[in-house]
Amino acid sequence: REDVVGTAEVLATFKARKTASSGEKSVRTAAGLRVNDGRMEKSAPSDGRSFDGPPTFRVMRGDEEVYRGPAAALYHHKQEVQAMNAGQECGITLQDFEAFEVGDVVECIQVLLESPRIVTVQGGGVRVLAPDETDGDA
Secondary structure, X not given: OEEEEEEEEEEEEEEEEEEOOOOOEEEEEEEXXXXXXXXXXXXXXXXXXXXXXXXXXXXXXXXXXXXXXXXXXXXXXXXXXXXXXXXOEEEEEEOOEOOOOOOOEEEEEEEEOOOOEEEEOOOOOEEEEOOOOOOOOO
């Protein structure tokens, strides 16, 4: 199940410089964001739930999805961070995407893994239900 855990609006774009561990320098286009709802998270939260990998980020331009993929980095005052909360401003670079426009909406999406439920039915049988299925008369 996909959950949008945070939304942010692009306020500005700028060039972000980064030096890799190999010493190689790169310049990427970053977006300056204001987190409007929830959280922007670079890695899956450790709250006991099971997630299918790190968050995915979706860039929406109006009703059109223009990018879906992982973040390269999340910044607050030039320091790389793991998460930012609603009301805060941050910078983000995304893997394989630099075409941000002011007004774009960036969504942070977590894919939550849900286990099937096992219920006992009358007569001692067992029934396996999908996570969103009700047990009805079981």
